[in-house]
Amino acid sequence: MTRPLVVTPGEPAGIGPDIVLRLAADGFDPGRPWFAIGDPAVLTARADRLGLPVAMEMIHSPAMAKPVRQGVLQLAARTADADVTVGTPRPETAAHVLAVLRQAVDWTAAGDCGALVTGPIQKSVINDAGIAFTGHTETIARQLGDRRPVMMLAGPSMRVALATTHLPLAAVPTAVTRTVVEDVIRIVASDLETRFRIARPTIRVAGLNPHAGESGHLGTEDEREIRPAIDACRRDGIDVEGPYPADTLFNADLRARTDAFVAMYHDQGLPVVKALDFGDVVNVTLGLTIVRTSVDHGTALDKAGTGQADAHSLSVAMQLAARLVP
Numbered sequence: 001m002t003r004p005l006v007v008t009p010g011e012p013a014g015i016g017p018d019i020v021l022r023l024a025a026d027g028f029d030p031g032r033p034w035f036a037i038g039d040p041a042v043l044t045a046r047a048d049r050l051g052l053p054v055a056m057e058m059i060h061s062p063a064m065a066k067p068v069r070q071g072v073l074q075l076a077a078r079t080a081d082a083d084v085t086v087g088t089p090r091p092e093t094a095a096h097v098l099a100v101l102r103q104a105v106d107w108t109a110a111g112d113c114g115a116l117v118t119g120p121i122q123k124s125v126i127n128d129a130g131i132a133f134t135g136h137t138e139t140i141a142r143q144l145g146d147r148r149p150v151m152m153l154a155g156p157s158m159r160v161a162l163a164t165t166h167l168p169l170a171a172v173p174t175a176v177t178r179t180v181v182e183d184v185i186r187i188v189a190s191d192l193e194t195r196f197r198i199a200r201p202t203i204r205v206a207g208l209n210p211h212a213g214e215s216g217h218l219g220t221e222d223e224r225e226i227r228p229a230i231d232a233c234r235r236d237g238i239d240v241e242g243p244y245p246a247d248t249l250f251n252a253d254l255r256a257r258t259d260a261f262v263a264m265y266h267d268q269g270l271p272v273v274k275a276l277d278f279g280d281v282v283n284v285t286l287g288l289t290i291v292r293t294s295v296d297h298g299t300a301l302d303k304a305g306t307g308q309a310d311a312h313s314l315s316v317a318m319q320l321a322a323r324l325v326p
Contacts, residue, residue, distance in 0.1 A: 005114060005322060007020060010122075013089040014304050016120055018304060018311075020073065025054050028318075030318035030319045030321070035062070039079050040058070049305050050307050056075050086305035091129035097126065114325035120300070136292075141287075148183055152283075156277050157277050161286065164264065181225060189201055189203060189233070204262070205230055205240060205242030207242065208265075210245070246269075282294070282317045284320065293317040296317075297313055
């Protein structure tokens with residue numbers, strides 16, 4: 001049996017429901033069956049608002065998912081237990097958003113679903129509800145047993161993985177340790193081989209400081225933490241080089257000869273891949289026991305319910321998830 005993809009729409013007040021419904025209306029087929037988890041009332045109301053001819057077909061387990069049919073959204077129902085106002089997220093729905101995510105992770109970890117694809121969430125609203133939350137990546141990793149997750153954005157031009165993810169910039173230097181960098185390189189190498197099916201991938205690593213520390217004159221982390229991590233991985237046969245100055249690392253020549261880059265922090269690597277490939281970039285979480293991909297955009301509250309939301313990012317995230325299923 002072909003295991004389906006499970007899709008979580010994310011923030012119910014944002015464009016997550018819009019783009020899920022758009023793909024259902026179009027009969028989008030990522031290469032295997034798919035279904036969503038969500039509130040039937042919210043999705044029905046949004047479909048009516050958008051004028052999308054989508055019928056909700058309720059399922060109770062992933063095994064009930066059927067092949068894709070145009071105009072049908074297969075839905076595992078989970079009610080929001082709170083009013084949802086389009087474009088205005090409310091803390092009262094935070095528990096619903098996280099419950100949907102937990103169910104999707106459980107089904108995927110149990111092998112009932114082939115992969116998990118997540119829509120955009122509103123982190124601030126979840127924190128406003130009194131729930132400590134830094135993002136999908138960290139939450140999923142904790143649910144799967146506190147594994148080290150690696151966030152990688154993959155686009156047609158390049159792949160960029162992160163040594164640290166959602167941290168204030170002031171906290172990054174102390175978080176960039178030899179252990180962290182070495183673990184990230186090993187996870188990237190392993191998942192590129194097993195998930196992406198790239199034989200002996202080439203990885204290049206950015207330094208933390210300008211000019212990769214300028215031999216210690218602009219910071220010592222590059223020589224003290226990053227280089228020893230790279231050397232240890234090279235001794236074990238991983239094709240990895242660095243640390244490179246980040247301002248020249250992502251040039252066209254190196255992109256053509258690199259399977260993945262490792263950046264030290266969120267806004268060091270992600271602006272580059274998004275500038276080159278925005279809309280075609282997929283957020284992939286490496287280092288997990290499951291396949292998880294996500295859109296590369298936020299909740300776009302101003303576009304929710306207007307018909308202006310573009311479902312392309314969700315479609316490419318679903319297509320990549322289908323390809324990565326073992």
